[in-house]
Amino acid sequence: xxxxxxxxxxxxxxxxxxxxxxxxxxxxxxxxxxxxxxxxxxxxxxxxxxxxxxxxxxxxxxxxxxxxxxxxxxxxxxxxxxxxxxxxxxxxxxxxxxxxxxxxxxxxxxxxxxxxxxxxxxxxxxxxxxxxxxxxxxxxxxxxxxxxxxxxxxxxxxxxxxxxxxxxxxxxxxxxxxxxxxxxxxxxxxxxxxxxxxxxxxxxxxxxxxxxxxxxxxxxxxxxxxxxxxxxxxxxxxxxxxxxxxxxxxxxxxxxxxxxxxxxxxxxxxxxxxxxxxxxxxxxxxxxxxxxxxxxxxxxxxxxxxxxxxxxxxxxxxxxxxxxxxxxxxxxxxxxxxxxxxxxxxxxxxxxxxxxxxxxxxxxxxxxxxx
Amino acid sequence: xxxxxxxxxxxxxxxxxxxxxxxxxxxxxxxxxxxxxxxxxxxxxxxxxxxxxxxxxxxxxxxxxxxxxxxxxxxxxxxxxxxxxxxxxxxxxxxxxxxxxxxxxxxxxxxxxxxxxxxxxxxxxxxxxxxxxxxxxxxxxxxxxxxxxxxxxxxxxxxxxxxxxxxxxxxxxxxxxxxxxxxxxxxxxxxxxxxxxxxxxxxxxxxxxxxxxxxxxxxxxxxxxxxxxxxxxxxxxxxxxxxxxxxxxxxxxxxxxxxxxxxxxxxxxxxxxxxxxxxxxxxxxxxxxxxxxxxxxxxxxxxxxxxxxxxxxxxxxxxxxxxxxxxxxxxxxxxxxxxxxxxxxxxxxxxxxxxxxxxxxxxxxxxxxxxx
Numbered sequence: 001x002x003x004x005x006x007x008x009x010x011x012x013x014x015x016x017x018x019x020x021x022x023x024x025x026x027x028x029x030x031x032x033x034x035x036x037x038x039x040x041x042x043x044x045x046x047x048x049x050x051x052x053x054x055x056x057x058x059x060x061x062x063x064x065x066x067x068x069x070x071x072x073x074x075x076x077x078x079x080x081x082x083x084x085x086x087x088x089x090x091x092x093x094x095x096x097x098x099x100x101x102x103x104x105x106x107x108x109x110x111x112x113x114x115x116x117x118x119x120x121x122x123x124x125x126x127x128x129x130x131x132x133x134x135x136x137x138x139x140x141x142x143x144x145x146x147x148x149x150x151x152x153x154x155x156x157x158x159x160x161x162x163x164x165x166x167x168x169x170x171x172x173x174x175x176x177x178x179x180x181x182x183x184x185x186x187x188x189x190x191x192x193x194x195x196x197x198x199x200x201x202x203x204x205x206x207x208x209x210x211x212x213x214x215x216x217x218x219x220x221x222x223x224x225x226x227x228x229x230x231x232x233x234x235x236x237x238x239x240x241x242x243x244x245x246x247x248x249x250x251x252x253x254x255x256x257x258x259x260x261x262x263x264x265x266x267x268x269x270x271x272x273x274x275x276x277x278x279x280x281x282x283x284x285x286x287x288x289x290x291x292x293x294x295x296x297x298x299x300x301x302x303x304x305x306x307x308x309x310x311x312x313x314x315x316x317x318x319x320x321x322x323x324x325x326x327x328x329x330x331x332x333x334x335x336x337x338x339x340x341x342x343x344x345x346x347x348x349x350x351x352x353x354x355x356x357x358x359x360x361x362x363x364x365x366x367x368x369x370x371x
Numbered sequence: 372x373x374x375x376x377x378x379x380x381x382x383x384x385x386x387x388x389x390x391x392x393x394x395x396x397x398x399x400x401x402x403x404x405x406x407x408x409x410x411x412x413x414x415x416x417x418x419x420x421x422x423x424x425x426x427x428x429x430x431x432x433x434x435x436x437x438x439x440x441x442x443x444x445x446x447x448x449x450x451x452x453x454x455x456x457x458x459x460x461x462x463x464x465x466x467x468x469x470x471x472x473x474x475x476x477x478x479x480x481x482x483x484x485x486x487x488x489x490x491x492x493x494x495x496x497x498x499x500x501x502x503x504x505x506x507x508x509x510x511x512x513x514x515x516x517x518x519x520x521x522x523x524x525x526x527x528x529x530x531x532x533x534x535x536x537x538x539x540x541x542x543x544x545x546x547x548x549x550x551x552x553x554x555x556x557x558x559x560x561x562x563x564x565x566x567x568x569x570x571x572x573x574x575x576x577x578x579x580x581x582x583x584x585x586x587x588x589x590x591x592x593x594x595x596x597x598x599x600x601x602x603x604x605x606x607x608x609x610x611x612x613x614x615x616x617x618x619x620x621x622x623x624x625x626x627x628x629x630x631x632x633x634x635x636x637x638x639x640x641x642x643x644x645x646x647x648x649x650x651x652x653x654x655x656x657x658x659x660x661x662x663x664x665x666x667x668x669x670x671x672x673x674x675x676x677x678x679x680x681x682x683x684x685x686x687x688x689x690x691x692x693x694x695x696x697x698x699x700x701x702x703x704x705x706x707x708x709x710x711x712x713x714x715x716x717x718x719x720x721x722x723x724x725x726x727x728x729x730x731x732x733x734x735x736x737x738x739x740x741x742x743x
Contacts (some may be wrong), residue, residue, distance in 0.1 A: 041549070042516065181685070223708065226688040226689050226708075307558060307559060316580075
């Protein structure tokens with residue numbers, strides 16, 4: 001097995017003598033040439049993690065390896081990691097060439113080597129014709145390219161990107177996403193990409209590590225994480241809109257009922273007699289994509305449309321079923337009115353259950369068949 | 372008070388008539404007119420610098436227009452002080468009182484108006500419930516997350532019941548997820564209480580999701596006023612089509628073949644959709660074809676409308692965007708990720724147009740959408 005490019009081992013960061021745990025013992029292994037996204041809301045510990053890798057913050061415990069060697073005692077400047085963050089930190093009065101050369105000039109590299117490295121990176125970024133332009137005359141996405149290029153010239157072992165696109169306007173963000181994907185495939189960089197935006201994580205990363213409250217809850221290939229969230233939090237974070245999650249109980253059905261029933265507050269859903277889930281607490285997941293609106297008389301659930309969000313190609317309809325809000329994705333042509341009474345139906349095979357205590361996904365189909 | 376012909380009871384909450392404003396010789400607003408009906412949510416959509424904030428400031432009375440009128444419930448408010456306009460304005464990053472608790476921050480507009488204490492407590496609790504910040508009421512802003520602070524700020528603005536709320540990018544500093552949750556809350560609040568909202572945003576997703584009416588602002592001018600669906604399906608011009616929708620609409624230079632039977636797009640050829648026949652016949656020098664990425668789908672090579680080679684696959688969760696090229700022209704195609712996994716970069720694929728009636732044609736010079 002090849003040695004991981006970057007490895008985080010039980011990495012933790014506490015503040016105020018442990019009163020605040022920003023990063024709570026995380027393990028993560030990043031293969032050479034892999035792009036991994038740390039995805040989570042603000043305050044989840046993702047930036048703190050990055051800062052420890054860069055050396056801006058010291059871990060409370062745990063270790064960080066690059067190419068199998070611990071770097072925690074190496075000063076930030078010598079770790080051979082490149083950091084790019086959302087405020088471009090490009091020198092406005094310098095030209096693109098001077099900006100790109102900066103890291104090497106500081107390291108006192110030979111002039112010829114600097115020129116060659118800068119030309120190479122400028123070519124890679126499509127900025128070859130803009131080397132003489134002053135940074136302050138650049139557009140936002142060009143500025144961000146220079147910031148990335150400035151890091152690339154130093155040939156870092158690992159490139160760390162902290163919300164690098166969040167200051168760009170929507171159109172520039174799309175261009176840069178494509179640009180970054182091309183860069184990854186052309187130069188095979190190992191990248192840690194920190195973001196709160198699932199679309200960026202999904203479009204750029206090979207794998208996604210979802211963080212919440214200082215912990216990594218799931219690390220999974222980008223291509224399948226949306227379809228197979230392993231933890232309630234991940235299920236509630238990914239997807240637009242995410243899965244509908246109902247915390248409730250499974251109990252034996254009333255006399256006469258065929259099987260057990262799942263209850264969430266006032267809402268009850270009959271399960272078949274051969275449902276393999278025993279009595280206890282569970283969270284039921286219902287995907288907005290697998291729900292549909294049907295006449296009330298035919299539906300297992302009935303409620304009132306409380307919100308209709310148009311998205312262009314489709315609409316997200318929120319149906320209040322008792323006190324529960326269910327999001328349903330429908331084609332734009334099937335748009336109900338706010339306040340309309342509707343029934344909600346679903347494909348039984350699309351139900352997902354999570355353990356009430358573990359919050360982990362249970363690998364059973366409630367309708368009896370194993371996955 | 373300068374009453375006009377409008378009747379205050381039936382007049383819209385807000386009407387702008389030909390509002391014009393320059394700053395240091397530079398035109399910021401150029402004849403802006405639109406109305407906000409009572410109990411509606413109107414969104415001003417535009418890029419940075421389009422004039423969104425200027426418009427809101429003129430309505431609030433923080434700046435004075437060079438020309439044009441602001442009518443509130445039918446009354447020209449020229450010369451009225453901001454405080455007399457019965458308007459609440461909500462900015463991005465509203466400053467909270469740092470030494471006051473969440474409760475005191477939300478309650479502050481009511482305290483100033485000397486509302487009785489029990490009524491204040493009741494109103495603040497109700498507002499906190501809606502905004503899901505009950506747990507922060509006893510805390511100081513410094514101990515709250517960014518999202519909690521922004522919700523306190525929203526609560527403080529919404530605790531009053533002015534005749535019009537102006538919201539200037541109220542959600543832009545929030546996390547992606549929180550932003551989506553809060554915009555739904557704002558919409559619910561607005562529609563349940565019958566508030567009148569005028570909100571400015573650069574985010575088309577936000578505009579489409581919650582607006583009754585979108586006012587598309589570009590370089591100080593109103594270019595289109597429409598429902599979200601009409602804005603998306605019948606954009607007035609190419610720029611509007613590009614500003615609304617992700618992935619970006621495909622815009623391809625095209626012309627009619629000599630017999631007028633096919634659309635020629637470089638190496639591609641499509642049948643002429645019926646609704647565009649007349650318009651295209653009148654565009655002899657060519658036009659630009661607009662195809663939304665979700666209006667294209669994969670098809671068998673043999674029966675395909677278009678063929679090309681996959682040059683990029685962008686996974687977006689359950690959906691993915693393919694870029695398909697044929698020489699120069701390329702198109703983005705939105706497909707299910709399960710479908711995307713059946714192709715690879717470098718592979719030749721066939722594409723079909725799902726709804727020919729949803730194809731657009733634009734004048735290449737003016738950018739206007741061509742209609743028969």
